[in-house]
Amino acid sequence: MKQSFVFSGSGGQGIMSAGITLAQTAIVMGKHSTFLPEYGPEQRGGSAKCTVIISDADIISPLPKKCDILVAMNEQAYSKFINDVKEGGTVVVNSSRVNETEREDVKTVSVPVDDVALELGNVKVANTVLIGALIGATGIVSKEAVIASLEEKFKEKSPQIMQLNIAAIEKGITLGKGADK
Protein backbone atom coordinates (compact mmCIF):
# COMPACT_ATOMS: atom_id res chain seq x y z
CA MET A 1 0.00 0.00 0.00
CA LYS A 2 1.42 3.35 -1.08
CA GLN A 3 -0.33 6.69 -0.71
CA SER A 4 0.72 10.18 -1.72
CA PHE A 5 -0.37 13.36 0.02
CA VAL A 6 -0.02 16.97 -1.06
CA PHE A 7 -0.24 19.63 1.64
CA SER A 8 -0.74 23.11 0.21
CA GLY A 9 -1.36 26.63 1.40
CA SER A 10 0.70 29.75 1.94
CA GLY A 11 3.92 30.31 3.85
CA GLY A 12 3.20 30.70 7.57
CA GLN A 13 0.19 28.33 7.69
CA GLY A 14 2.26 25.43 8.98
CA ILE A 15 2.09 23.40 5.76
CA MET A 16 5.66 22.04 5.97
CA SER A 17 5.28 21.34 9.67
CA ALA A 18 2.06 19.38 9.07
CA GLY A 19 3.71 17.33 6.30
CA ILE A 20 6.74 16.50 8.44
CA THR A 21 4.50 15.50 11.37
CA LEU A 22 2.54 13.08 9.17
CA ALA A 23 5.72 11.59 7.64
CA GLN A 24 7.38 11.18 11.03
CA THR A 25 4.27 9.57 12.49
CA ALA A 26 4.22 7.05 9.65
CA ILE A 27 7.85 6.19 10.35
CA VAL A 28 7.12 5.76 14.06
CA MET A 29 4.47 3.23 12.95
CA GLY A 30 7.10 1.26 11.03
CA LYS A 31 6.15 2.49 7.55
CA HIS A 32 8.39 4.14 4.94
CA SER A 33 7.95 7.81 4.18
CA THR A 34 9.41 10.70 2.17
CA PHE A 35 8.72 14.41 2.59
CA LEU A 36 9.48 16.84 -0.22
CA PRO A 37 8.96 20.59 0.29
CA GLU A 38 8.49 23.00 -2.61
CA TYR A 39 8.38 26.72 -2.04
CA GLY A 40 9.45 30.01 -3.51
CA PRO A 41 11.92 32.51 -2.06
CA GLU A 42 9.34 34.07 0.32
CA GLN A 43 9.44 33.46 4.10
CA ARG A 44 5.71 34.16 4.57
CA GLY A 45 2.78 34.56 2.23
CA GLY A 46 4.24 32.76 -0.79
CA SER A 47 2.94 29.46 -2.07
CA ALA A 48 3.86 26.49 0.12
CA LYS A 49 3.50 22.87 -0.96
CA CYS A 50 4.89 19.62 0.23
CA THR A 51 4.48 16.04 -0.94
CA VAL A 52 4.44 13.19 1.55
CA ILE A 53 4.52 9.55 0.49
CA ILE A 54 3.68 6.79 2.93
CA SER A 55 4.27 3.20 1.92
CA ASP A 56 4.66 -0.28 3.37
CA ALA A 57 7.52 -0.93 0.93
CA ASP A 58 10.63 1.09 0.07
CA ILE A 59 9.75 4.28 -1.78
CA ILE A 60 11.36 4.38 -5.22
CA SER A 61 10.25 7.66 -6.82
CA PRO A 62 9.40 10.57 -4.54
CA LEU A 63 7.90 12.55 -7.45
CA PRO A 64 4.33 11.42 -8.21
CA LYS A 65 2.42 13.48 -10.80
CA LYS A 66 -0.92 12.96 -9.07
CA CYS A 67 -1.72 12.51 -5.41
CA ASP A 68 -4.23 10.33 -3.58
CA ILE A 69 -5.02 12.97 -0.99
CA LEU A 70 -4.87 16.76 -1.23
CA VAL A 71 -4.93 19.01 1.80
CA ALA A 72 -5.72 22.64 0.88
CA MET A 73 -5.36 25.38 3.47
CA ASN A 74 -6.57 28.21 1.24
CA GLU A 75 -8.43 29.05 -1.96
CA GLN A 76 -5.34 29.58 -4.15
CA ALA A 77 -3.85 26.24 -3.11
CA TYR A 78 -7.16 24.52 -3.78
CA SER A 79 -7.49 25.86 -7.32
CA LYS A 80 -3.82 25.26 -8.08
CA PHE A 81 -3.72 21.59 -7.04
CA ILE A 82 -7.31 20.25 -7.23
CA ASN A 83 -6.70 18.77 -10.68
CA ASP A 84 -3.64 16.88 -9.40
CA VAL A 85 -5.85 14.60 -7.27
CA LYS A 86 -6.45 11.10 -8.61
CA GLU A 87 -10.01 10.12 -9.48
CA GLY A 88 -11.60 8.66 -6.36
CA GLY A 89 -9.08 10.47 -4.15
CA THR A 90 -9.74 12.57 -1.08
CA VAL A 91 -9.53 16.34 -0.61
CA VAL A 92 -9.36 17.83 2.87
CA VAL A 93 -10.16 21.54 2.74
CA ASN A 94 -9.94 24.31 5.27
CA SER A 95 -13.52 25.51 4.85
CA SER A 96 -12.69 28.66 6.84
CA ARG A 97 -10.96 29.78 3.64
CA VAL A 98 -12.13 27.49 0.84
CA ASN A 99 -15.76 27.63 -0.29
CA GLU A 100 -15.84 26.06 -3.70
CA THR A 101 -15.79 22.38 -4.50
CA GLU A 102 -14.92 21.81 -8.13
CA ARG A 103 -14.78 18.05 -8.45
CA GLU A 104 -17.49 15.46 -8.03
CA ASP A 105 -15.18 12.47 -8.57
CA VAL A 106 -13.26 12.95 -5.31
CA LYS A 107 -14.33 12.75 -1.68
CA THR A 108 -14.29 16.22 -0.13
CA VAL A 109 -13.81 16.60 3.61
CA SER A 110 -14.54 20.17 4.75
CA VAL A 111 -13.34 21.29 8.15
CA PRO A 112 -13.18 24.96 9.20
CA VAL A 113 -9.74 24.50 10.79
CA ASP A 114 -9.01 28.22 11.34
CA ASP A 115 -12.31 28.72 13.22
CA VAL A 116 -11.81 25.52 15.23
CA ALA A 117 -8.28 26.62 16.19
CA LEU A 118 -9.55 30.04 17.27
CA GLU A 119 -12.23 28.38 19.41
CA LEU A 120 -9.53 26.23 21.00
CA GLY A 121 -7.66 29.42 21.84
CA ASN A 122 -4.90 29.86 19.24
CA VAL A 123 -5.05 30.09 15.45
CA LYS A 124 -1.50 28.66 15.33
CA VAL A 125 -2.86 25.16 15.92
CA ALA A 126 -4.95 25.32 12.73
CA ASN A 127 -2.46 22.99 11.05
CA THR A 128 -2.73 20.51 13.94
CA VAL A 129 -6.53 20.52 13.55
CA LEU A 130 -5.89 19.91 9.85
CA ILE A 131 -3.67 16.88 10.53
CA GLY A 132 -6.41 15.59 12.84
CA ALA A 133 -9.05 16.07 10.13
CA LEU A 134 -6.84 14.24 7.64
CA ILE A 135 -6.34 11.34 10.03
CA GLY A 136 -10.05 11.25 10.88
CA ALA A 137 -10.97 11.13 7.20
CA THR A 138 -8.36 8.63 6.02
CA GLY A 139 -7.16 6.64 9.05
CA ILE A 140 -3.66 6.77 7.56
CA VAL A 141 -1.98 6.80 10.99
CA SER A 142 -3.26 6.11 14.49
CA LYS A 143 -4.24 8.81 16.99
CA GLU A 144 -1.77 7.40 19.53
CA ALA A 145 1.13 7.55 17.05
CA VAL A 146 0.45 11.14 15.98
CA ILE A 147 0.16 12.23 19.62
CA ALA A 148 3.49 10.52 20.30
CA SER A 149 5.15 12.46 17.47
CA LEU A 150 3.61 15.74 18.65
CA GLU A 151 4.96 15.02 22.14
CA GLU A 152 8.39 14.53 20.62
CA LYS A 153 8.04 17.70 18.55
CA PHE A 154 6.89 19.91 21.42
CA LYS A 155 8.93 18.29 24.21
CA GLU A 156 10.81 21.51 24.87
CA LYS A 157 7.67 23.66 24.91
CA SER A 158 5.32 24.25 27.82
CA PRO A 159 2.72 21.59 28.85
CA GLN A 160 0.00 24.09 27.84
CA ILE A 161 1.22 24.06 24.24
CA MET A 162 1.27 20.27 24.25
CA GLN A 163 -2.27 20.10 25.68
CA LEU A 164 -3.52 22.61 23.14
CA ASN A 165 -2.07 20.53 20.30
CA ILE A 166 -3.55 17.31 21.65
CA ALA A 167 -6.95 19.02 21.94
CA ALA A 168 -6.51 20.26 18.36
CA ILE A 169 -5.67 16.78 17.05
CA GLU A 170 -8.62 15.22 18.86
CA LYS A 171 -11.07 17.83 17.62
CA GLY A 172 -9.68 17.48 14.10
CA ILE A 173 -10.07 13.71 14.13
CA THR A 174 -13.69 13.96 15.30
CA LEU A 175 -14.54 16.56 12.65
CA GLY A 176 -12.64 14.67 9.93
CA LYS A 177 -14.59 11.49 10.64
CA GLY A 178 -17.92 13.25 10.42
CA ALA A 179 -17.26 15.77 7.68
CA ASP A 180 -17.72 13.46 4.72
CA LYS A 181 -19.98 14.86 2.06
Place this chain on the structure above:
Amino acid sequence: MEKRFMKGCEAIAEAAVRGGCRFFAGYPITPQNEIPEYLSRRLPEVGGAFVQGESEVASINMVYGASATGTRALTSSSGPGISLKAEGISYLASAQLPAVIVNISRGGPGLGSIQPAQSDYLQATKALGHGGFRAMVFAPASLQEAVDLTYNAWEYAERDRGPVVILMDGCLGAIMEEVELPEMKELSYTNTEDWCLARVNGREESHMITPILPELALEMLNKFKGMTYKMWEMSDVKVEEYMLEDAEYVVVAYGIAARVAKEAINTLREQGYKVGMIRPITLYPFPKASLDNLDYSKVKGIIDIEMTIPAQMRDDIELQVKERCPVHEYGRSGGVLLDDEGVYEAIGQIVKGGA
Protein backbone atom coordinates in the same frame (compact mmCIF):
# COMPACT_ATOMS: atom_id res chain seq x y z
CA MET B 1 23.41 2.05 13.58
CA GLU B 2 21.42 5.15 14.35
CA LYS B 3 18.33 5.82 12.23
CA ARG B 4 17.08 9.34 11.64
CA PHE B 5 14.47 11.04 9.46
CA MET B 6 16.60 13.76 7.88
CA LYS B 7 16.70 16.36 5.16
CA GLY B 8 19.16 15.62 2.32
CA CYS B 9 21.45 18.58 2.99
CA GLU B 10 21.54 17.84 6.71
CA ALA B 11 22.22 14.15 6.11
CA ILE B 12 25.22 15.07 3.95
CA ALA B 13 26.45 17.52 6.59
CA GLU B 14 26.15 14.97 9.42
CA ALA B 15 27.81 12.26 7.29
CA ALA B 16 30.68 14.68 6.60
CA VAL B 17 31.19 15.29 10.32
CA ARG B 18 31.08 11.55 11.06
CA GLY B 19 33.51 11.00 8.17
CA GLY B 20 36.04 13.27 9.85
CA CYS B 21 35.30 16.71 8.37
CA ARG B 22 36.43 19.39 10.81
CA PHE B 23 36.46 22.48 8.61
CA PHE B 24 33.79 24.07 6.47
CA ALA B 25 33.84 27.35 4.57
CA GLY B 26 31.09 28.42 2.23
CA TYR B 27 28.86 31.22 1.01
CA PRO B 28 25.04 31.01 1.01
CA ILE B 29 23.09 29.93 -2.07
CA THR B 30 19.79 28.08 -2.46
CA PRO B 31 19.20 25.10 -2.41
CA GLN B 32 22.16 24.07 -0.25
CA ASN B 33 21.86 26.52 2.68
CA GLU B 34 20.89 23.77 5.11
CA ILE B 35 24.42 22.36 4.82
CA PRO B 36 26.17 25.46 6.23
CA GLU B 37 23.27 26.10 8.62
CA TYR B 38 23.64 22.61 10.09
CA LEU B 39 27.44 22.71 10.20
CA SER B 40 27.54 26.14 11.85
CA ARG B 41 25.98 24.44 14.87
CA ARG B 42 27.45 20.96 14.51
CA LEU B 43 31.13 21.56 13.76
CA PRO B 44 31.88 23.50 16.98
CA GLU B 45 30.38 20.56 18.95
CA VAL B 46 33.15 18.28 17.68
CA GLY B 47 35.99 20.79 17.89
CA GLY B 48 35.74 21.75 14.23
CA ALA B 49 35.60 25.17 12.64
CA PHE B 50 32.83 26.73 10.56
CA VAL B 51 33.36 29.85 8.50
CA GLN B 52 30.80 31.73 6.44
CA GLY B 53 33.18 33.29 3.97
CA GLU B 54 32.78 36.72 2.43
CA SER B 55 32.52 35.07 -0.98
CA GLU B 56 32.76 31.74 -2.79
CA VAL B 57 36.32 32.59 -3.87
CA ALA B 58 37.41 33.22 -0.28
CA SER B 59 35.65 30.05 0.91
CA ILE B 60 37.33 27.67 -1.52
CA ASN B 61 40.71 29.22 -0.70
CA MET B 62 40.05 28.73 3.01
CA VAL B 63 39.37 25.08 2.22
CA TYR B 64 42.73 25.00 0.40
CA GLY B 65 44.41 26.42 3.50
CA ALA B 66 42.65 24.11 5.94
CA SER B 67 43.45 21.06 3.83
CA ALA B 68 47.13 22.05 3.80
CA THR B 69 47.17 21.69 7.59
CA GLY B 70 45.87 18.13 7.37
CA THR B 71 42.30 18.92 8.36
CA ARG B 72 39.46 17.26 6.48
CA ALA B 73 37.85 20.23 4.75
CA LEU B 74 34.52 20.72 2.97
CA THR B 75 32.77 23.38 0.95
CA SER B 76 29.32 23.29 -0.57
CA SER B 77 27.44 25.41 -3.06
CA SER B 78 25.13 25.21 -6.05
CA GLY B 79 26.03 25.60 -9.75
CA PRO B 80 26.55 29.39 -9.89
CA GLY B 81 28.66 29.27 -6.72
CA ILE B 82 30.69 26.31 -7.98
CA SER B 83 31.53 28.40 -11.06
CA LEU B 84 32.96 31.06 -8.75
CA LYS B 85 34.98 28.42 -6.90
CA ALA B 86 36.42 27.05 -10.15
CA GLU B 87 39.79 28.76 -9.79
CA GLY B 88 40.29 27.47 -6.26
CA ILE B 89 39.23 23.93 -7.21
CA SER B 90 41.84 23.92 -9.99
CA TYR B 91 44.45 25.16 -7.50
CA LEU B 92 43.52 22.33 -5.10
CA ALA B 93 44.10 19.86 -7.93
CA SER B 94 47.42 21.48 -8.77
CA ALA B 95 48.62 21.55 -5.15
CA GLN B 96 47.44 17.93 -4.71
CA LEU B 97 45.33 18.81 -1.70
CA PRO B 98 42.39 16.63 -0.65
CA ALA B 99 39.00 18.29 -0.21
CA VAL B 100 35.33 17.51 -0.71
CA ILE B 101 33.06 19.80 -2.72
CA VAL B 102 29.30 19.37 -2.60
CA ASN B 103 27.10 20.76 -5.37
CA ILE B 104 23.35 20.74 -4.66
CA SER B 105 22.30 21.64 -8.17
CA ARG B 106 19.54 23.93 -9.42
CA GLY B 107 18.18 25.18 -12.74
CA GLY B 108 20.57 26.78 -15.19
CA PRO B 109 22.30 28.26 -17.10
CA GLY B 110 23.35 31.53 -15.50
CA LEU B 111 21.64 32.36 -12.23
CA GLY B 112 18.96 29.99 -13.53
CA SER B 113 16.34 29.02 -11.01
CA ILE B 114 16.48 28.22 -7.31
CA GLN B 115 14.36 25.13 -8.00
CA PRO B 116 16.00 21.71 -8.42
CA ALA B 117 17.61 20.54 -11.67
CA GLN B 118 20.43 18.25 -12.79
CA SER B 119 22.06 21.03 -14.75
CA ASP B 120 25.70 20.58 -13.68
CA TYR B 121 26.73 17.20 -15.10
CA LEU B 122 29.08 18.78 -17.63
CA GLN B 123 30.51 21.21 -15.09
CA ALA B 124 31.17 18.44 -12.56
CA THR B 125 32.62 15.86 -14.94
CA LYS B 126 34.46 17.99 -17.48
CA ALA B 127 34.76 21.62 -16.47
CA LEU B 128 35.38 22.05 -12.76
CA GLY B 129 38.12 24.54 -13.53
CA HIS B 130 40.90 25.40 -15.94
CA GLY B 131 43.98 23.36 -16.68
CA GLY B 132 42.67 19.92 -17.58
CA PHE B 133 42.24 18.08 -14.30
CA ARG B 134 39.50 15.67 -13.22
CA ALA B 135 37.78 14.93 -9.96
CA MET B 136 35.88 11.86 -8.92
CA VAL B 137 32.16 12.74 -9.03
CA PHE B 138 29.67 10.88 -6.84
CA ALA B 139 25.97 11.16 -7.67
CA PRO B 140 23.75 9.65 -4.96
CA ALA B 141 20.13 8.73 -5.71
CA SER B 142 18.93 8.36 -2.13
CA LEU B 143 19.83 9.99 1.15
CA GLN B 144 21.29 6.72 2.42
CA GLU B 145 23.61 6.63 -0.57
CA ALA B 146 24.45 10.32 -0.04
CA VAL B 147 25.39 9.55 3.56
CA ASP B 148 27.53 6.55 2.62
CA LEU B 149 29.35 8.34 -0.23
CA THR B 150 30.00 11.50 1.78
CA TYR B 151 31.21 9.50 4.78
CA ASN B 152 33.94 7.90 2.68
CA ALA B 153 34.70 10.78 0.28
CA TRP B 154 37.84 11.95 2.11
CA GLU B 155 39.40 8.49 1.81
CA TYR B 156 39.34 8.95 -1.98
CA ALA B 157 40.43 12.60 -1.78
CA GLU B 158 43.41 11.72 0.41
CA ARG B 159 44.37 8.59 -1.51
CA ASP B 160 44.47 10.52 -4.78
CA ARG B 161 45.43 13.95 -3.39
CA GLY B 162 42.75 16.08 -4.89
CA PRO B 163 39.16 17.32 -4.80
CA VAL B 164 36.19 14.91 -4.78
CA VAL B 165 32.76 16.16 -5.88
CA ILE B 166 29.36 15.11 -4.58
CA LEU B 167 26.70 16.14 -7.07
CA MET B 168 23.07 15.93 -5.95
CA ASP B 169 20.09 17.94 -7.18
CA GLY B 170 18.09 20.34 -5.04
CA CYS B 171 15.21 17.90 -4.81
CA LEU B 172 17.30 15.31 -2.95
CA GLY B 173 18.87 18.17 -1.00
CA ALA B 174 15.44 19.17 0.34
CA ILE B 175 13.75 15.80 0.65
CA MET B 176 13.43 14.07 4.01
CA GLU B 177 14.00 10.31 4.21
CA GLU B 178 15.04 7.84 6.83
CA VAL B 179 18.80 7.26 6.95
CA GLU B 180 21.11 5.07 8.97
CA LEU B 181 24.02 7.10 10.23
CA PRO B 182 27.43 5.45 10.55
CA GLU B 183 29.64 5.75 13.63
CA MET B 184 31.90 8.76 14.09
CA LYS B 185 35.26 7.92 12.48
CA GLU B 186 38.18 7.74 14.87
CA LEU B 187 40.96 9.31 12.84
CA SER B 188 44.54 8.97 13.95
CA TYR B 189 46.09 11.78 11.98
CA THR B 190 49.32 13.34 13.08
CA ASN B 191 48.78 16.14 10.59
CA THR B 192 52.13 15.27 9.07
CA GLU B 193 50.71 13.43 6.06
CA ASP B 194 52.62 14.17 2.91
CA TRP B 195 50.13 16.74 1.63
CA CYS B 196 50.50 18.85 4.77
CA LEU B 197 52.61 21.97 4.98
CA ALA B 198 55.99 21.80 6.68
CA ARG B 199 56.22 22.85 10.28
CA VAL B 200 52.54 22.45 10.96
CA ASN B 201 51.99 20.65 14.25
CA GLY B 202 55.69 20.22 14.94
CA ARG B 203 56.55 18.63 11.60
CA GLU B 204 60.25 19.12 10.90
CA GLU B 205 60.91 18.24 7.29
CA SER B 206 60.47 20.78 4.56
CA HIS B 207 57.31 20.59 2.47
CA MET B 208 56.10 23.49 0.44
CA ILE B 209 52.75 23.62 -1.29
CA THR B 210 52.84 25.62 -4.45
CA PRO B 211 50.71 25.87 -7.52
CA ILE B 212 53.79 26.92 -9.51
CA LEU B 213 56.10 24.11 -10.62
CA PRO B 214 59.00 23.99 -13.09
CA GLU B 215 57.93 22.71 -16.54
CA LEU B 216 59.21 19.16 -16.20
CA ALA B 217 57.87 18.78 -12.67
CA LEU B 218 54.48 20.03 -13.82
CA GLU B 219 54.52 17.61 -16.73
CA MET B 220 55.38 14.81 -14.32
CA LEU B 221 52.44 15.84 -12.13
CA ASN B 222 50.14 15.75 -15.17
CA LYS B 223 51.41 12.29 -16.15
CA PHE B 224 50.79 11.08 -12.63
CA LYS B 225 47.29 12.57 -12.69
CA GLY B 226 46.63 10.87 -16.04
CA MET B 227 47.61 7.52 -14.54
CA THR B 228 45.38 8.18 -11.53
CA TYR B 229 42.37 8.81 -13.80
CA LYS B 230 43.08 5.53 -15.65
CA MET B 231 43.23 3.75 -12.31
CA TRP B 232 39.82 5.18 -11.37
CA GLU B 233 38.34 3.73 -14.54
CA MET B 234 39.72 0.32 -13.68
CA SER B 235 38.94 0.16 -9.99
CA ASP B 236 36.63 2.92 -8.77
CA VAL B 237 33.58 2.88 -11.04
CA LYS B 238 30.35 2.57 -9.07
CA VAL B 239 27.20 1.69 -10.98
CA GLU B 240 23.82 0.08 -10.41
CA GLU B 241 22.72 -2.26 -13.20
CA TYR B 242 18.99 -2.94 -13.03
CA MET B 243 17.19 -5.67 -15.00
CA LEU B 244 19.69 -5.65 -17.85
CA GLU B 245 19.79 -9.43 -18.52
CA ASP B 246 16.99 -9.51 -21.09
CA ALA B 247 16.57 -5.74 -21.63
CA GLU B 248 15.55 -4.52 -25.07
CA TYR B 249 15.58 -0.91 -23.92
CA VAL B 250 18.07 0.49 -21.45
CA VAL B 251 17.46 3.69 -19.50
CA VAL B 252 20.57 5.58 -18.38
CA ALA B 253 19.86 7.95 -15.49
CA TYR B 254 21.53 9.14 -12.30
CA GLY B 255 20.38 10.69 -9.02
CA ILE B 256 16.74 11.73 -8.73
CA ALA B 257 16.05 10.95 -12.42
CA ALA B 258 17.07 7.33 -11.85
CA ARG B 259 14.51 6.98 -9.06
CA VAL B 260 11.68 8.34 -11.16
CA ALA B 261 12.81 6.16 -14.09
CA LYS B 262 12.96 3.03 -11.94
CA GLU B 263 9.31 3.50 -10.95
CA ALA B 264 8.41 3.70 -14.66
CA ILE B 265 10.55 0.65 -15.49
CA ASN B 266 8.81 -1.40 -12.81
CA THR B 267 5.39 -0.46 -14.25
CA LEU B 268 6.53 -1.30 -17.80
CA ARG B 269 7.99 -4.62 -16.63
CA GLU B 270 4.59 -5.51 -15.10
CA GLN B 271 3.13 -4.91 -18.57
CA GLY B 272 5.72 -7.26 -20.06
CA TYR B 273 8.10 -4.73 -21.64
CA LYS B 274 11.78 -5.58 -21.31
CA VAL B 275 13.29 -2.39 -19.93
CA GLY B 276 16.37 -2.11 -17.73
CA MET B 277 18.55 0.65 -16.36
CA ILE B 278 22.17 1.63 -15.93
CA ARG B 279 22.53 4.09 -13.06
CA PRO B 280 25.96 5.69 -12.82
CA ILE B 281 26.85 6.34 -9.17
CA THR B 282 30.24 7.72 -10.16
CA LEU B 283 29.61 10.16 -13.02
CA TYR B 284 33.39 10.35 -13.32
CA PRO B 285 34.79 7.76 -13.77
CA PHE B 286 31.81 7.04 -16.04
CA PRO B 287 30.63 3.40 -16.11
CA LYS B 288 31.79 2.88 -19.69
CA ALA B 289 31.89 -0.92 -19.52
CA SER B 290 28.23 -1.22 -18.46
CA LEU B 291 27.20 0.47 -21.71
CA ASP B 292 29.92 -0.98 -23.94
CA ASN B 293 29.19 -4.56 -22.85
CA LEU B 294 25.43 -4.51 -23.51
CA ASP B 295 24.25 -7.15 -25.95
CA TYR B 296 23.39 -4.91 -28.90
CA SER B 297 21.85 -7.82 -30.80
CA LYS B 298 19.03 -7.51 -28.23
CA VAL B 299 19.11 -3.84 -27.22
CA LYS B 300 16.90 -1.72 -29.48
CA GLY B 301 17.43 1.64 -27.84
CA ILE B 302 19.08 3.63 -25.06
CA ILE B 303 17.01 6.25 -23.22
CA ASP B 304 18.86 9.02 -21.39
CA ILE B 305 16.62 10.54 -18.68
CA GLU B 306 17.86 13.69 -16.94
CA MET B 307 16.26 16.60 -15.08
CA THR B 308 17.86 19.01 -17.52
CA ILE B 309 17.42 19.99 -21.20
CA PRO B 310 19.32 19.19 -23.35
CA ALA B 311 20.60 15.95 -21.80
CA GLN B 312 24.22 16.44 -20.72
CA MET B 313 25.27 12.81 -20.16
CA ARG B 314 24.36 11.92 -23.75
CA ASP B 315 27.87 12.48 -25.18
CA ASP B 316 29.37 10.03 -22.68
CA ILE B 317 26.63 7.51 -23.49
CA GLU B 318 27.07 7.83 -27.26
CA LEU B 319 30.82 7.30 -27.00
CA GLN B 320 30.11 3.83 -25.59
CA VAL B 321 27.07 2.94 -27.69
CA LYS B 322 29.09 3.63 -30.86
CA GLU B 323 25.97 3.90 -33.02
CA ARG B 324 25.01 0.29 -32.30
CA CYS B 325 21.46 1.43 -31.47
CA PRO B 326 19.54 4.73 -31.32
CA VAL B 327 19.96 7.00 -28.26
CA HIS B 328 16.84 8.88 -27.09
CA GLU B 329 16.54 11.52 -24.40
CA TYR B 330 13.82 12.94 -22.16
CA GLY B 331 14.04 15.60 -19.51
CA ARG B 332 12.52 18.59 -17.75
CA SER B 333 14.51 21.67 -16.85
CA GLY B 334 14.57 25.19 -15.53
CA GLY B 335 13.29 24.04 -12.15
CA VAL B 336 10.36 22.01 -13.52
CA LEU B 337 10.63 18.61 -11.84
CA LEU B 338 10.47 15.24 -13.53
CA ASP B 339 7.40 13.27 -12.43
CA ASP B 340 6.32 9.62 -12.54
CA GLU B 341 3.70 10.12 -15.23
CA GLY B 342 5.87 12.16 -17.60
CA VAL B 343 8.81 9.75 -17.39
CA TYR B 344 6.54 6.71 -17.75
CA GLU B 345 4.96 8.20 -20.87
CA ALA B 346 8.31 9.20 -22.37
CA ILE B 347 9.87 5.77 -21.88
CA GLY B 348 6.60 4.02 -22.74
CA GLN B 349 6.26 5.85 -26.04
CA ILE B 350 9.70 4.68 -27.17
CA VAL B 351 9.32 1.14 -25.85
CA LYS B 352 5.77 0.56 -27.06
CA GLY B 353 6.34 2.30 -30.37
CA GLY B 354 9.32 0.04 -31.01
CA ALA B 355 11.30 3.13 -32.03
